[in-house]
Amino acid sequence: MPIHIVGTGAFVPERVMTNLEIQQFVDTTDEWIVSRTGIQERRIAGPDESCSVLGARAAELALADSGLSADQVTHVILGTFTPDGYIPSSAAYVRRILGIPHGMAMDVSAACSGFLFALETARAMVTLHPEAVILVVGSEVVTSRLNWQDRGTCVLFGDGAGAAVVTSQPRPGSGMIVDVILDGDSSQSELLVVHGGGSAAPLKFGEPTGEDFFVQMQGREIFKHAVRSMASIANQILVRNGLHPSDIDLVIPHQANIRIIESLAKKMDLPMEKVFVNIEKYGNTSAASIPIAMAEARHKGLIPPGSKVMLTSFGGGLNWAAALLQF
Ligand SMILES: CC(C)(COP(=O)(O)OP(=O)(O)OC[C@H]1O[C@@H](n2cnc3c(N)ncnc32)[C@H](O)[C@@H]1OP(=O)(O)O)[C@@H](O)C(=O)NCCC(=O)NCCS
Numbered sequence: 454m455p456i457h458i459v460g461t462g463a464f465v466p467e468r469v470m471t472n473l474e475i476q477q478f479v480d481t482t483d484e485w486i487v488s489r490t491g492i493q494e495r496r497i498a499g500p501d502e503s504c505s506v507l508g509a510r511a512a513e514l515a516l517a518d519s520g521l522s523a524d525q526v527t528h529v530i531l532g533t534f535t536p537d538g539y540i541p542s543s544a545a546y547v548r549r550i551l552g553i554p555h556g557m558a559m560d561v562s563a564a565c566s567g568f569l570f571a572l573e574t575a576r577a578m579v580t581l582h583p584e585a586v587i588l589v590v591g592s593e594v595v596t597s598r599l600n601w602q603d604r605g606t607c608v609l610f611g612d613g614a615g616a617a618v619v620t621s622q623p624r625p626g627s628g629m630i631v632d633v634i635l636d637g638d639s640s641q642s643e644l645l646v647v648h649g650g651g652s653a654a655p656l657k658f659g660e661p662t663g664e665d666f667f668v669q670m671q672g673r674e675i676f677k678h679a680v681r682s683m684a685s686i687a688n689q690i691l692v693r694n695g696l697h698p699s700d701i702d703l704v705i706p707h708q709a710n711i712r713i714i715e716s717l718a719k720k721m722d723l724p725m726e727k728v729f730v731n732i733e734k735y736g737n738t739s740a741a742s743i744p745i746a747m748a749e750a751r752h753k754g755l756i757p758p759g760s761k762v763m764l765t766s767f768g769g770g771l772n773w774a775a776a777l778l779q780f
Pocket of ligand 1: 481482485486490565604605608670672673675676709769
């Protein structure tokens with residue numbers, strides 16, 4: 454059954470943190486961050502901007518774009534690794550903020566691949582329930598789990614949210630989800646972790662948090678895996694659909710590092726003009742990066758009707774994914 458993205462939206466906090474600001478409290482420089490990552494600044498959530506609050510703002514915009522209303526939504530599926538809390542899910546809070554009267558809401562935990570894992574879950578739901586109207590959200594307050602003394606991680610991430618409305622009924626300008634591939638390999642799980650506060654490393658009442666409460670990462674190893682796995686899954690989805698890289702009009706990759714994105718483009722033999730990049734403004738917003746980028750690309754008119762678009766992500770788990778869209 455054809456399943457479509459009928460609306461997209463993105464929302465980022467107002468507060469901008471530049472590299473120059475970071476270099477005042479950690480041993481780094483604007484020059485190092487820009488040359489090694491492409492990031493110039495990132496957004497930082499305010500005290501009232503939790504994962505669900507950012508996600509709900511993006512979802513409102515996606516609904517407005519789709520012409521549908523909150524009371525028509527049947528499911529909310531939200532990818533994040535920085536939820537509001539353990540219970541309820543951030544998806545349940547999005548449902549409450551938007552006044553969605555009832556229906557299923559759940560979070561998906563797949564780190565930076567969270568949006569694509571949620572998108573494929575939505576596709577499965579629409580297949581089972583063709584009348585479904587699903588809000589697929591990627592929302593992160595990564596800075597809530599950043600160790601601002603660790604220069605190897607704190608310079609890389611930022612906060613934000615993106616959303617898409619998924620249904621079986623196309624609308625003008627909507628994009629059909631042609632194919633999705635999700636994959637992963639747990640033998641390298643320890644390369645990117647947030648252990649502290651979980652059931653394997655519980656926080657004890659009154660004890661301070663340790664370094665393990667925050668993102669810990671072996672950056673160089675992650676870099677290699679990111680390029681390899683995104684290039685391989687992109688190739689897999691092209692071959693499975695009888696396409697050549699030159700058939701793709703726009704690639705929207707997870708925004709983790711400009712050098713990862715450039716290496717991916719090189720491996721796919723694609724010019725950078727066909728690759729969407731906004732990492733300079735937001736850094737790595739994890740599960741939010743692809744839906745923010747997709748909403749911005751549509752807003753800028755970079756996805757006219759007839760476009761073939763590829764989304765591809767990589768993240769902790771390790772997980773990686775690709776989706777092929779026909780607008
Ligand atoms: C983290 C990352 C930017 C580091 O870049 P790199 O070119 O691999 O740098 P290295 O780790 O080899 O470190 C090079 C040097 O820079 C230093 N360095 C690391 N972070 C620094 C910072 N913010 N500022 C200044 N120097 C820094 C290192 O300590 C190292 O110094 P040394 O040579 O004296 O030991 C890069 O590996 C990366 O982006 N990896 C992927 C991370 C990622 O995307 N994670 C999320 C996946 S979804």
